[in-house]
Every structure is written in structure tokens, then in C-alpha cells.
Amino acid sequence: MTLPSSPPALHFEGVSKTYPGQPAPALSDLTLTVARGSRTGIIGRSGAGKSTLVRLISGLETPDAGRLLVQGQDVTRLGRAEQRQRQARTGLVFQHFNLLAQRTVLGNVTLPLELAGQPRAQREQRALELLEQVGLADFARRYPAQLSGGQKQRVGIARALVTGPDLLLADEATSALDPETSAGILDLLTRLQRERDLTLLIVTHQLEVVRAATTHVAVLDRGRLVEQGPTRHLLAQPQHEVTRALLDAHRPEVTLGAGEVLRHVNLDDLGAQTLAALARLGARLVQAEAHPQGVDAWLVVREDAGDLSALRPSAEVWTPAPVSA
Numbered sequence: 380m381t382l383p384s385s386p387p388a389l390h391f392e393g394v395s396k397t398y399p400g401q402p403a404p405a406l407s408d409l410t411l412t413v414a415r416g417s418r419t420g421i422i423g424r425s426g427a428g429k430s431t432l433v434r435l436i437s438g439l440e441t442p443d444a445g446r447l448l449v450q451g452q453d454v455t456r457l458g459r460a461e462q463r464q465r466q467a468r469t470g471l472v473f474q475h476f477n478l479l480a481q482r483t484v485l486g487n488v489t490l491p492l493e494l495a496g497q498p499r500a501q502r503e504q505r506a507l508e509l510l511e512q513v514g515l516a517d518f519a520r521r522y523p524a525q526l527s528g529g530q531k532q533r534v535g536i537a538r539a540l541v542t543g544p545d546l547l548l549a550d551e552a553t554s555a556l557d558p559e560t561s562a563g564i565l566d567l568l569t570r571l572q573r574e575r576d577l578t579l580l581i582v583t584h585q586l587e588v589v590r591a592a593t594t595h596v597a598v599l600d601r602g603r604l605v606e607q608g609p610t611r612h613l614l615a616q617p618q619h620e621v622t623r624a625l626l627d628a629h630r631p632e633v634t635l636g637a638g639e640v641l642r643h644v645n646l647d648d649l650g651a652q653t654l655a656a657l658a659r660l661g662a663r664l665v666q667a668e669a670h671p672q673g674v675d676a677w678l679v680v681r682e683d684a685g686d687l688s689a690l691r692p693s694a695e696v697w698t699p700a701p702v703s704a
């Protein structure tokens with residue numbers, strides 16, 4: 380007997396969207412599948428269409444053309460009641476938290492349940508469980524103004540999850556936070572995604588976010604999907620100039636000698652074996668950054684150093700374009 384295969388979390392099929400009065404489409408003939416249980420990053424420059432994609436999923440906008448299937452259901456054809464049901468199964472986390480200043484932390488987290496008509500005792504119990512999970516059990520009676528940015532975002536995450544969604548959309552959720560706080564929020568999102576078996580969609584313009592928290596990436600440029608794939612593969616061998624430009628921003632400042640080139644490699648680790656292999660190649664390690672996908676390393680090697688894939692059987696290497704003088 381074969382089990383029916385479960386549909387992907389999201390499937391965009393030729394989706395286009397132009398805002399009224401705008402000359403160019405915000406999204407253009409977008410076809411993209413997001414696997415259930417993945418942590419998918421959506422990256423691209425400002426105005427690429429990332430937030431529009433999120434607004435289509437959350438039902439705040441409707442496509443002009445094409446189909447959008449959420450868990451196999453064509454959401455362009457839902458009635459009002461079904462739309463509301465679907466929205467309860469989609470959690471949203473915003474860049475500026477969007478908390479209500481006159482409500483306590485608890486009051487902010489219970490709000491979606493209040494709107495759904497759940498009795499007070501029940502919704503408060505549920506909200507307290509969520510606050511516990513985001514590490515804010517002791518903050519329930521505070522007001523947003525009495526919280527740090529990171530704490531506000533934790534409240535935002537608790538609120539997004541209080542209705543028990545299976546899909547969590549985070550639009551620039553860490554862009555307003557300092558790097559350390561941002562890393563804490565990404566850890567929390569990753570942990571919750573695993574524990575609750577969520578599909579997590581992370582919209583960002585920061586490469587660090589993609590590295591730290593995603594399994595897959597889709598790159599948008601001017602409303603079009605220009606590249607997609609597993610994060611590790613895509614960051615090691617970016618094909619499109621938008622992706623390359625994002626990675627290039629992390630290129631270390633080095634002075635190259637005659638016949639030397641700068642190359643980017645994704646390594647498994649920086650263990651003794653790897654270091655020995657680097658030495659054999661005569662490679663100078665000029666920058667290394669560990670992340671859940673491995674180690675992003677920038678090497679200076681001789682142009683004729685040969686095959687860097689010896690560094691690791693599956694090593695993926697990218698030689699950036701030469702720096703123009």
C-alpha cells in the first residue's frame with residue numbers, strides 16, 4: 380500500500396502581482412515550492428518582492444494571476460470562513476514587533492485567541508505556555524515599553540504561535556536587532572521549528588540570517604525567482620549576480636600577490652585533517668566563519684593550485700570575480 384504523499388507547505392504556480400498604479404509587477408510569474416518542515420530563506424534586494432510574497436501567503440493580498448496552494452489547498456478559491464481558518468494556521472512575525480503598547484505581554488499574546496472567541500482562562504493558560512517556551516514566563520504582566528528589542532520579538536513569536544499554526548512567516552524578524560540578540564532569536568525560531576514541526580519562511584536581506592537558520596534558499600530579483608536550492612550549496616556556489624553580491628559583501632580585504640586568487644570554500648570543519656589539506660595546497664586561510672551548515676572559508680591560493688575539492692569530497696568552491704582596481 381502506498382501512503383498518499385503529503386502536499387508541500389507552499390506551492391506558487393505562475394503567480395503574478397502588480398499593485399494598483401504601479402508600472403512594474405511586484406511578483407512576476409513566480410513558481411516556487413516550499414517543502415513541509417523546511418526552514419526556507421527568501422532573499423533579495425530591497426523591492427525584490429519578498430514582503431509581497433509573504434502578504435500573499437498570509438492572505439493580505441491576492442494574486443492577479445496564477446495559483447497559490449497552501450498545504451495543497453488553492454487559497455485563491457477559499458471562502459471567507461475558510462480564509463480565516465487558514466490565517467489562524469499561519470503565524471506572522473514582523474520586523475518592528477507590532478505589539479500593542481497599552482496591553483501587557485500576556486494581553487498581546489492572548490489577542491489572537493480573544494479574536495477567535497476563546498474563553499479567558501483557556502487563552503491565558505495557552506499564552507502562558509507559549510511565554511514559557513520563549514523564555515518570558517516572568518514577564519507576563521509587563522508592558523512592551525518595559526522590554527528590550529529581543530524580548531519584544533520573543534513576545535511577537537509567542538503571539539504568532541499561540542493559535543497553533545503549522546506555517547510561520549518571519550519578515551525581517553531580526554533586522555531591528557543587534558547581532559547577538561539576532562542570533563538568539565534565530566536560535567529560538569530554529570528550535571521552535573524543530574519542536575513543533577513547523578514550516579518556517581524567513582524573509583531577510585542578511586546573509587548571516589540565511590546561514591544561521593535556513594535549510595533552503597530562494598533568491599528573488601525584481602519580482603522574479605532567479606535562484607534556489609539547499610542553503611549550503613547555494614552559498615558555496617552562487618550562480619546569480621544578486622546572490623554573489625550578497626556573498627561578496629563578506630569578502631575579506633586582502634592583498635593578493637602575483638598569481639594568487641581569492642576563493643571561497645564551504646568546509647565541513649577546521650579539524651587537523653582539513654588544515655593539513657590546506658597546507659598541502661599551499662592555501663592561506665584568511666577568513667573563516669562557522670555556522671550550522673559548516674565553515675565558510677576564504678582562501679588565498681595560487682591560481683594553479685588545482686582542485687580544491689580535495690579539501691572535502693563534497694567541497695564546493697566558488698572563485699569570486701576579481702576585484703577591479
Ligand SMILES: Nc1ncnc2c1ncn2[C@@H]1O[C@H](COP(=O)(O)OP(=O)(O)OP(=O)(O)O)[C@@H](O)[C@H]1O
Nearest residue numbers: 398401405423424425426427428429430431432584
Ligand atoms: N502597498 C503597495 N502599493 C504599491 N506598491 C507597493 C506596495 N507594496 C509594495 N509595493 C512595491 O512592490 C515592489 C515589491 O515590494 P516588496 O515590499 O514586496 O519588496 P521587498 O523585497 O519586501 O523589499 P524590502 O527588502 O525593502 O522590504 C516594490 O517595488 C514596492 O515599491
Ligand SMILES: [Mg+2]
Nearest residue numbers: 429430431550
Ligand atoms: Mg519587505
